[in-house]
Amino acid sequence: MSEGLLVANNLSKFYQMGEVTVKALKEASFRLEEGELVVVLGPSGSGKSTLLNIIGGMDRPTGGELFYRGKSLHRAGAKELTVYRRHHIGFVFQFYNLMPNLTALENIQLSVQIASDPLSPTELLAKVGLADRADHFPSQLSGGEQQRVALARALAKNPRILLCDEPTGALDYGTSIQVLQLLKETCETYGKTVVIITHNTAIAQMAHRIFYLKDGILERIEENQTPLPPEKVTW
Numbered sequence: 001m002s003e004g005l006l007v008a009n010n011l012s013k014f015y016q017m018g019e020v021t022v023k024a025l026k027e028a029s030f031r032l033e034e035g036e037l038v039v040v041l042g043p044s045g046s047g048k049s050t051l052l053n054i055i056g057g058m059d060r061p062t063g064g065e066l067f068y069r070g071k072s073l074h075r076a077g078a079k080e081l082t083v084y085r086r087h088h089i090g091f092v093f094q095f096y097n098l099m100p101n102l103t104a105l106e107n108i109q110l111s112v113q114i115a116s117d118p119l120s121p122t123e124l125l126a127k128v129g130l131a132d133r134a135d136h137f138p139s140q141l142s143g144g145e146q147q148r149v150a151l152a153r154a155l156a157k158n159p160r161i162l163l164c165d166e167p168t169g170a171l172d173y174g175t176s177i178q179v180l181q182l183l184k185e186t187c188e189t190y191g192k193t194v195v196i197i198t199h200n201t202a203i204a205q206m207a208h209r210i211f212y213l214k215d216g217i218l219e220r221i222e223e224n225q226t227p228l229p230p231e232k233v234t235w
């Protein structure tokens with residue numbers, strides 16, 4: 001059995017709000033393997049973003065252990081976590097978070113400036129079907145196109161793990177499916193481990209595993225023996 005790319009043991013996150021303790025995540029244990037696609041499902045407030053932010057080193061657990069390739073993240077200092085985020089983690093957010101005063105290509109180029117082993121921004125822009133939009137500003141792109149730029153940007157720094165928090169939350173259904181297909185296809189091409197929070201059950205069928213969260217508890221992990229391959233996306 002492999003060591004696991006990322007291993008979490010009894011991971012917890014509690015917030016003390018005056019007298020009240022908010023238990024955002026309660027003793028979650030799981031592993032992430034190289035190249036797998038995991039979908040996280042659960043109602044609002046169930047701890048999905050909390051889990052993703054801890055995996056991504058944006059937040060620290062208040063209990064439990066987290067190891068990335070055998071190195072402990074729960075004990076890591078701020079500097080080590082910054083290095084971890086910078087070199088190993090790519091994020092895709094619901095509202096894209098592109099720099100409005102930079103073109104599509106420049107947004108991607110900016111992210112690779114601090115990367116140690118980046119992929120070609122031009123190649124990635126072509127990969128997400130936007131080669132002819134390189135010089136467009138975000139305001140000149142549709143929501144789906146902006147998210148494709150954000151996906152290219154996250155991948156360009158060549159992280160091992162790509163974390164997506166409701167990446168299609170602001171898109172219509174048809175565009176969502178296309179972005180999710182592209183996400184899966186691109187990540188297979190580049191061999192990334194991908195974790196996606198989504199309410200879209202279409203992507204759940206493509207996932208290798210599905211994590212079900214409820215009230216901060218990782219209730220079960222479902223294995224998908226025959227994950228659907230991504231369909232070829234045409235724009």
Ligand SMILES: Nc1ncnc2c1ncn2[C@@H]1O[C@H](COP(=O)(O)OP(=O)(O)OP(=O)(O)O)[C@@H](O)[C@H]1O
Pocket residue numbers: 015017022023024042043044045046047048049050051
């Ligand atoms: N900084 C914080 N301080 C206090 N409580 C917090 C904080 N961040 C999150 N929580 C609480 O932790 C719980 C889990 O929040 P989280 O954002 O992980 O949920 P979620 O599953 O991502 O929900 P959604 O689907 O609405 O995005 C919620 O009850 C939330 O109010």
Ligand SMILES: [Mg+2]
Pocket residue numbers: 048049050165
């Ligand atoms: Mg959330």
